[in-house]
Amino acid sequence: MIYLKAFLAGGLICALSQILIDRTRLTPARILSAYVVLGVALTGLGVWEPVVRFAGCGATVPLMGFGYAMAQGVKSAVAESGLLGAFTGGLTATAGGVAAAVLFSLLAAVFFSAGDRS
Amino acid sequence: MKFNRKEYQALYQKASPSSPSLRNVPAAFVTGGVICALGQALKTVFLAAGLEDQAAGTAVSCALIFLGVALTAARLFEKLAKWAGAGTLVPITGFANAIAAPAMEFKTEGFVLGTCVKMFSIAGPVLTFGISASVIYGVLFWLLGGAA
Numbered sequence: 719m720i721y722l723k724a725f726l727a728g729g730l731i732c733a734l735s736q737i738l739i740d741r742t743r744l745t746p747a748r749i750l751s752a753y754v755v756l757g758v759a760l761t762g763l764g765v766w767e768p769v770v771r772f773a774g775c776g777a778t779v780p781l782m783g784f785g786y787a788m789a790q791g792v793k794s795a796v797a798e799s800g801l802l803g804a805f806t807g808g809l810t811a812t813a814g815g816v817a818a819a820v821l822f823s824l825l826a827a828v829f830f831s832a833g834d835r836s
Numbered sequence: 837m838k839f840n841r842k843e844y845q846a847l848y849q850k851a852s853p854s855s856p857s858l859r860n861v862p863a864a865f866v867t868g869g870v871i872c873a874l875g876q877a878l879k880t881v882f883l884a885a886g887l888e889d890q891a892a893g894t895a896v897s898c899a900l901i902f903l904g905v906a907l908t909a910a911r912l913f914e915k916l917a918k919w920a921g922a923g924t925l926v927p928i929t930g931f932a933n934a935i936a937a938p939a940m941e942f943k944t945e946g947f948v949l950g951t952c953v954k955m956f957s958i959a960g961p962v963l964t965f966g967i968s969a970s971v972i973y974g975v976l977f978w979l980l981g982g983a984a
Contacts, residue, residue, distance in 0.1 A: 725873040728875075732922045733865035733922070736860050736861045736863075739925075746925055747962070749922075751961045754965060759969070762973045762977070774876050776869075779927045780872070784931070784966065787893070792970045796974050803974060808966065808971065814898055815928065819959070820955070822902055823932070826905050827940045832943070
């Protein structure tokens with residue numbers, strides 16, 4: 719059942735990340751960057767695709783999935799338009815997510831404030 | 837009061853919140869798992885609505901990003917993240933929060949130089965590394981004859 723697989727795979731990735739954070743005090747910026755690069759690398763090596771096929775969103779919703787989408791995008795763009803595709807594929811494939819994150823955050827900043835953080 | 841580096845380090849260690857893995861790790865597991873299962877459920881809905889596989893994936897990302905930003909705006913994300921740690925950070929909701937939280941927080945420093953600049957304080961490195969890695973991968977793929 720795909721929902722259970724997504725739950726288990728996604729949970730496992732987050733649990734391992736928690737251990738990593740507890741042990742190393744890595745900042746979120748470093749962890750998220752590392753995971754995106756890891757996603758690109760694992761997809762390039764052909765490792766992530768089988769994980770996605772097994773776990774569905776359990777493999778695509780964590781930030782490695784962002785790298786996976788970029789690598790997949792680059793792959794099909796290169797197949798279609800050659801070297802130029804190496805430059806267009808990654809952002810094209812993730813444009814929806816990036817645009818959504820920027821616009822929604824901008825709206826949130828306009829209509830809400832962070833408030834007192836003490 | 838003056839401290840040497842070692843004393844300061846000890847003091848810092850003592851003052852930092854302890855992260856008992858026994859509680860943190862299961863919390864991260866459950867939260868991360870639930871978010872991914874929710875993503876899967878959304879994907880089923882989008883596929884049923886007639887979207888193709890890749891488009892459905894993008895739609896799932898957008899929906900979860902909306903959820904992450906909405907929870908941040910409602911100041912609920914912070915509370916959830918305190919409990920769930922990596923469970924909310926590692927899924928795409930964490931990326932959404934990483935943009936929305938500084939965007940809101942630095943509004944006091946101005947709209948352009950506060951909100952618009954600081955919203956990329958975490959997303960900037962993520963995009964820089966992600967884009968660079970994907971271009972490098974694309975060039976390698978092209979060199980190895982992937983265009984054929």
